[in-house]
Amino acid sequence: MDPRLHLLFSRRSVRRFTAEPVNHQEIEALLQAGMAAPSASNVRPWHLVTVTNRSTLAALAEAHPNGKMTAHAAVAIVVCGDPVASPRYWVQDCSAVTENILLAATALGLGSVWLGCHPNTDREVAIRAALGIPEQIGVLSLIAIGRPAEHPSARTQYDEARDHRERW
Numbered sequence: 001m002d003p004r005l006h007l008l009f010s011r012r013s014v015r016r017f018t019a020e021p022v023n024h025q026e027i028e029a030l031l032q033a034g035m036a037a038p039s040a041s042n043v044r045p046w047h048l049v050t051v052t053n054r055s056t057l058a059a060l061a062e063a064h065p066n067g068k069m070t071a072h073a074a075v076a077i078v079v080c081g082d083p084v085a086s087p088r089y090w091v092q093d094c095s096a097v098t099e100n101i102l103l104a105a106t107a108l109g110l111g112s113v114w115l116g117c118h119p120n121t122d123r124e125v126a127i128r129a130a131l132g133i134p135e136q137i138g139v140l141s142l143i144a145i146g147r148p149a150e151h152p153s154a155r156t157q158y159d160e161a162r163d164h165r166e167r168w
């Protein structure tokens with residue numbers, strides 16, 4: 001692992017959080033990082049819904065079948081996309097936003113986990129209902145963020161068998 005890429009390798013899914021809050025500047029930094037993502041034709045079809053209210057976090061935890069940790073997170077960011085703005089690429093664009101937020105959280109010493117939503121319609125419907133998101137807006141991911149109560153090791157998952165040089 002190249003030490004210059006340590007930040008990237010140390011991004012791991014964190015599913016247990018302490019009760020310590022995340023401050024306003026940190027949330028601002030996460031949103032800045034998310035919206036720095038690349039997007040097709042720079043359309044930026046994303047909308048980010050940030051939640052710190054404890055009962056709304058609990059509602060999000062209920063809305064996602066694998067999202068129980070969201071109830072104990074300090075903040076959740078729901079990455080949404082507008083399929084009208086970018087019919088072909090909103091999913092990729094919003095995935096780039098999600099990864100940027102995970103990397104920024106790592107850089108700030110926060111723990112985070114990507115909880116997949118789209119194309120699971122049931123998850124999208126439940127999260128839209130919890131947050132008042134318009135029906136035509138896609139819900140790409142729910143990111144639970146907080147101070148980490150577990151510290152998975154940095155690692156690469158480099159796999160020679162999937163590394164094809166010059167030709168497959």
Ligand SMILES: Cc1cc2nc3c(=O)[nH]c(=O)nc-3n(C[C@H](O)[C@H](O)[C@H](O)COP(=O)(O)O)c2cc1C
Pocket residue numbers: 011012013014015066067113114115116117152
């Ligand atoms: C599209 C997507 C959906 C995911 N959904 C979930 C999920 O519903 N619940 C969860 O605990 N982790 C979820 N994850 C996190 C993966 O389980 C995790 O990234 C993977 O096991 C590799 O571990 P790492 O993130 O620590 O490198 C998701 C990740 C991606 C990219």
